[in-house]
Amino acid sequence: MREPVSIALIGAGVMGRQHLAYLQGLEGARLCAVCDPDPAAAAVAAEQGVAYFADYRQMLEQLRPAAVIVANPNSLHVSTALDCLAAGAAVLLEKPVGVDLREVRRLVAASAATGVPVLVGHHRRHNPLIARARQLIEEGALGRLVTVTALWQLRKPDSYFDIPWRREAGAGLLLTNLIHDLDLLRHLCGEVSQVQAFTSNGVRGFANEDSAAILLQFANGALATLTGSDAVAAPWSWELDSGENPVYPRQADQPCYLLAGTQGALSIPQLRRWHYAEADAGWHQPLQQSQETFESEPALRRQLEHFIQVVRREVAPLVSALDAGRTLALVEAIREAAESGRRCAPSLLSES
Numbered sequence: 001m002r003e004p005v006s007i008a009l010i011g012a013g014v015m016g017r018q019h020l021a022y023l024q025g026l027e028g029a030r031l032c033a034v035c036d037p038d039p040a041a042a043a044v045a046a047e048q049g050v051a052y053f054a055d056y057r058q059m060l061e062q063l064r065p066a067a068v069i070v071a072n073p074n075s076l077h078v079s080t081a082l083d084c085l086a087a088g089a090a091v092l093l094e095k096p097v098g099v100d101l102r103e104v105r106r107l108v109a110a111s112a113a114t115g116v117p118v119l120v121g122h123h124r125r126h127n128p129l130i131a132r133a134r135q136l137i138e139e140g141a142l143g144r145l146v147t148v149t150a151l152w153q154l155r156k157p158d159s160y161f162d163i164p165w166r167r168e169a170g171a172g173l174l175l176t177n178l179i180h181d182l183d184l185l186r187h188l189c190g191e192v193s194q195v196q197a198f199t200s201n202g203v204r205g206f207a208n209e210d211s212a213a214i215l216l217q218f219a220n221g222a223l224a225t226l227t228g229s230d231a232v233a234a235p236w237s238w239e240l241d242s243g244e245n246p247v248y249p250r251q252a253d254q255p256c257y258l259l260a261g262t263q264g265a266l267s268i269p270q271l272r273r274w275h276y277a278e279a280d281a282g283w284h285q286p287l288q289q290s291q292e293t294f295e296s297e298p299a300l301r302r303q304l305e306h307f308i309q310v311v312r313r314e315v316a317p318l319v320s321a322l323d324a325g326r327t328l329a330l331v332e333a334i335r336e337a338a339e340s341g342r343r344c345a346p347s348l349l350s351e352s
Helices: 014-023 041-048 056-063 074-086 101-114 128-138 158-162 173-189 238-242 299-311 321-340
Strands: 005-010 029-035 051-053 067-070 090-094 118-121 145-155 192-200 211-218 223-229 231-236 257-261 265-268 272-275 288-291
Touching: 005 014, 005 056, 005 299, 014 029, 014 041, 014 067, 014 299, 029 041, 029 056, 041 051, 051 056, 056 074, 067 074, 074 090, 074 101, 090 299, 101 321, 118 299, 118 321, 128 173, 128 265, 145 173, 145 238, 173 192, 173 211, 173 223, 173 238, 173 257, 173 321, 192 321, 211 321, 223 231, 231 238
Parallel strands: 005 029, 005 067, 029 051, 067 090, 090 118, 145 223
Antiparallel strands: 145 231, 145 257, 192 211, 211 223, 257 265, 265 272, 272 288
């Protein structure tokens, strides 16, 4: 039997505790510490039967864990991850990978220089549903991908914004929510060559956006729209439609992504596929409908299982810092397009 991988948690908030819930059931890993400057996190450590540290740097020096889950505030992601890499600890870094591309470039360079891997927590890529959708696209079930309609529309309660930072610049739905959808669109459809966008804070008037309408052109020629708002009474979003997180009431019959190609179309998360019986058929013939299947498993658990393999250097990260940086570059291009009224291209990131 191989020794379990020792993993420390930095950040015991909502996301950190979700990781803990799945980490408990994994034979290949053991939690060794909980780190958070909030004294309330000491109770979380006590519940888990592990050491508590207010300062994660002390933990890195004293325990030398093989790996770390970083789930602290966005603005601390890169600086924390850099300290972990310097200590030789592989990192599962919650999304977003960082708050601007300059710091992400430092993280990419540090991971390459040290040889210590970083897996970024765009956990939806680990969902078997998404794996099956990507397989269908790659196998040509849709033919040439032509258009994509993506929706993220729901209403956050007023109490969500009682926390001050959620009303501030940078905490709007682009970086907090739509970054997930943009990452999945890149994963399913390829890289984006240019964007156009409008954003608005017209409902709440906060310093960040509550609504966005985005046009995407992919390098392969496909076109997409992404329409998002956290201020509308609507059922179209991954959270409400996929059933991935049980804290959200599920709207199982509603799609959040509609992909259409020359030979067929696909709705996600239903994985319902439409196509004609004959290749040269058109709008006068009925579309055939089929239901694709997959083995359902929690994406966060699959991500942790993958992380253990990454720590052991058995596989490369499914979402590296470089890969996640390209999604952040897309968010920055959308912001620039909305502010300037021009088409914008995402910045190029490389290993160098």
